[in-house]
Amino acid sequence: MIGKGAYLRELTAATLQMNSVTVGKELEGSSPPSVFIGSWNYPDVYAGPMIAPMHGDTSVMDMPESWICGNKTQEEIIGYRLNLVRGKHQVNARNLDDRFIEKLQEISLSDSSLESEIQFTNVPTGQSFSEEHTPFGPSAPVERFDIETGRWDRNLEKVYYDTDLNAREAVTDLHRKGLPFSSIQKAFSTGVMGRGPARHLVPTRWSITACDTLIGDNLLKEVKKCPVIDSFRVHEFSSLNNNYAVILMPTGWQYEWSEAFLHVLASEEYVFSDHEGTRKKTEYSPLGGCYYSCKMAVLEALAQEQKQAGAIVVREALHGYVPLGVFNVRENVRAALRQTATEFEDIRSALTHISETFTLPVQRFIDEGELLRTMLRQRQSTLNDFLPAAR
Numbered sequence: 001m002i003g004k005g006a007y008l009r010e011l012t013a014a015t016l017q018m019n020s021v022t023v024g025k026e027l028e029g030s031s032p033p034s035v036f037i038g039s040w041n042y043p044d045v046y047a048g049p050m051i052a053p054m055h056g057d058t059s060v061m062d063m064p065e066s067w068i069c070g071n072k073t074q075e076e077i078i079g080y081r082l083n084l085v086r087g088k089h090q091v092n093a094r095n096l097d098d099r100f101i102e103k104l105q106e107i108s109l110s111d112s113s114l115e116s117e118i119q120f121t122n123v124p125t126g127q128s129f130s131e132e133h134t135p136f137g138p139s140a141p142v143e144r145f146d147i148e149t150g151r152w153d154r155n156l157e158k159v160y161y162d163t164d165l166n167a168r169e170a171v172t173d174l175h176r177k178g179l180p181f182s183s184i185q186k187a188f189s190t191g192v193m194g195r196g197p198a199r200h201l202v203p204t205r206w207s208i209t210a211c212d213t214l215i216g217d218n219l220l221k222e223v224k225k226c227p228v229i230d231s232f233r234v235h236e237f238s239s240l241n242n243n244y245a246v247i248l249m250p251t252g253w254q255y256e257w258s259e260a261f262l263h264v265l266a267s268e269e270y271v272f273s274d275h276e277g278t279r280k281k282t283e284y285s286p287l288g289g290c291y292y293s294c295k296m297a298v299l300e301a302l303a304q305e306q307k308q309a310g311a312i313v314v315r316e317a318l319h320g321y322v323p324l325g326v327f328n329v330r331e332n333v334r335a336a337l338r339q340t341a342t343e344f345e346d347i348r349s350a351l352t353h354i355s356e357t358f359t360l361p362v363q364r365f366i367d368e369g370e371l372l373r374t375m376l377r378q379r380q381s382t383l384n385d386f387l388p389a390a391r
Helices: 004-015 074-082 099-109 154-161 167-176 181-189 204-223 289-305 327-338 347-355 362-368 370-385
Strands: 026-031 035-037 044-051 085-092 114-120 139-147 232-239 242-249 255-262 269-276 310-317 342-344
Touching: 004 269, 026 044, 035 099, 035 181, 035 204, 044 099, 044 114, 044 139, 085 099, 085 114, 099 139, 099 154, 099 181, 154 167, 154 181, 167 181, 167 204, 181 204, 181 327, 204 289, 232 327, 232 347, 242 289, 242 327, 242 347, 255 289, 255 362, 255 370, 269 362, 269 370, 289 310, 289 327, 310 327, 310 370, 342 347, 347 362, 347 370, 362 370
Parallel strands: 085 139, 255 310
Antiparallel strands: 026 114, 035 044, 044 085, 114 139, 232 242, 232 342, 242 310, 255 269
């Protein structure tokens, strides 16, 4: 079977038919605020601002936390993103004294949209869609770039000036204080946190997974100290041509993420799955950043409730689905966990319930999900222990 990475590359290529905003070599507009750090040729990467050809408050264009709960349509989200023009300038990730990088840091620290002026070496073209990062519109190398002086977010400003605070503590402290994930991630990416000499730019794609992982690991320490729930719960949510179901189980922490792509391109039906037990996964998941985004969202909800549970999360992407970045998983799972749960006595009843709303037969998730199969076997074994012996 085709791997998830290969399938998503094929899907992304098919998506590149949408129209981006058209701009010239000079652009005056507002940055949401938004920056993008590429990963190619690291540590000599292409970094730059993302600017909309409009003035005023453009924050919604780079605030994924507001899209799902705000009932934004897929077309609205894509419209926001393809109106963002990316400037590119090659820098060394560790040379934070570079004035261009300092401007990017000022953007990531800002608490509001920033008026910006940019001149490109040529007319920006193209667009970018990815399962890892949110889409953006045309891009071009930067010849000149200026931003207005803005007001910094107070919590980010404290982190910036505290050069004795390591990045792990900075990320988890900011999350505990309620800063949006996107704000934390942008600051992490532009190297404004961490112990002084260790600070450096982190490519956007890497920084998203790093922040999900740092926050998730910190939450897991707390969740493992909490009492285990006493029944099977199913939380459900659907949006942006996706269905999600979060199964919380009365066990210690263990986790599985399974996702299906059904007839998105043609007649394909692919199911991908990965899991971890009581010990943390040591190798990077073949399912990419969404594995960690989902895990963080589940642990966030459990920590808030002060409960512990095992979690099996299933998702199906249907015809019309477009790769929009791992925020799609994080925010939809968060939304699912805000819904009132349906409770069940066993996992089979929970799966029967899910089968009533999902397009894909749940057996396909069972076939691919090792943890799901294990739970079904364990529950069957437990049931058999109480049955009278055959005579």
